[in-house]
Amino acid sequence: MAPIRRVGVIQWHIKDVAAEENHTTACNYIRQAASQGAELAVLPEYHLSGMVPDDPRWAIQAGDSAKYLANYQALAKELKICVVPGTIIExxxxxNQSTIFYNTAYFISNDGSILSSxxxxxxxxxxxxxxxxxxLDRHVAFDTPIGRVGMLICWDLAFPEAxxxxxxxxxxIVIIPTYWTPHDASKDCIAYNPDTEALFLESTLTARCFENTCGIIFCNATGPSKDFLGLSxxxxxxxxxxAKMGSEEGICVADMDLRVLQVAEQNYKVRQDIKRDDWHYVYRHMKR
Known part of the structure; x- marks a missing residue:
């Protein structure tokens, strides 16, 4: 595996229940990422629909999820780029014949095949x-053209166990599509720090990298600062x-030097410790 992988994160002001418009925007950005040599492009959570589940159109759009997934597969194959199309509501x-909705992330390989969800x-x-x-489904990693990857979504970030x-x-590498906004903080939280959610993201993302000797690709939605954070x-x-974005719309392409992960693991030996038979924290881990 090559030690340096070129990846792109894409953030924009997602339009509520405007799947076609959002899909067109996403495809244009994916093309830009490919033109800049990115091997992977990652989109935000809820990138097709926005986070408006009380709008009746939101549920209707979820019925078209397979169409958009197939379009992303075709685009990935055409451009020879891996794509994580944020999340898609399915x-x-x-x-008892009830209707349920999943918030699903897919990893599409550069040949258009789905490697995992x-x-x-x-x-x-x-x-x-x-x-x-x-x-109770396990968190599982999988092999991709850019290395062995795991996927989480938004609030999963708050759980070290994941x-x-x-x-x-x-x-x-852990990929995290997100729709994280300032409104996720209560008024009581904001009274202590108006920027509390930005601080949460900034500190937790770096901490998770250190404590797991892994890289993170974090992709959030953006828009007016009173309603969105960005910070992909x-x-x-x-x-x-x-590489880090502010609140601007667009794409950020970065070269991940995966040799850093090896140096970090040699120093902290986190992975080595959790594979020991006498590991003293009881987790439901799969050993590799």
Whole structure:
């Protein structure tokens, strides 16, 4: 595996329940990423629909999810670029003929094939009336043209256990599509720090890289600062963010030097420790 991988994160002001417009915007940005030599392009969570589950059109659009996924597969094959098309809301039949919705991230390879998918496990409180979690399904890593990868979604970032399970399965890079806004903080939180959610992201992303000797590709939505954070970034242990966006719309392409991960692991020996038979924290880890 090449030690340096060129990856792109894409953020823009996602239009609510405007799947066709958002899809066109996403495809244009993916083409730009490919033209800049990116081997992977990552989009934000809810990139087709926005986070408006109370709008009846939101559920209707979820019925078209397969069409958009197939379009991204064709584009990835055409451009020979891997794509994580943020998350796509999918409509499924649940128990007793009920309808349930999954918030799903896919990893599409540069030949158009789907290498893996992940359904959001840790669902943010306002989402819970609308989405179904992946529950007790394991967090699993998988091999890709850019290395061994794991995927999480948004609020999963808050759970170290998710990362531990992924790196126990050999993940070197964790990809996190996100729709994280300033409104995720309560008035009481904001009274202590108006920028509390930005601080959460800045500190936690770097901490997760250090404590897991992994790289993170984090892709968020953006828009007016009162409603959106942006801050999409590529982050590594030892050095922190190697490329970071503010609130601007657009694409950021960065070269991930994966040799940093080896140096960090040689120093901290996190992966070595959790593979020991006498590892003293009881997690549901898969050993590789």
């Amino acid at each position: 409509k499924h039949e649940g128990p 992940y359904v959001k496990k840790n669902i943010w409180h306002p989402e819970r009336p609308h989405l179904t979690s992946s529950g 990362f531990r399970e992924l790196i126990a399965d050999g993940a070197d 970034q590529v982050t590594l242990p030892l050095v922190g963010p190697i």
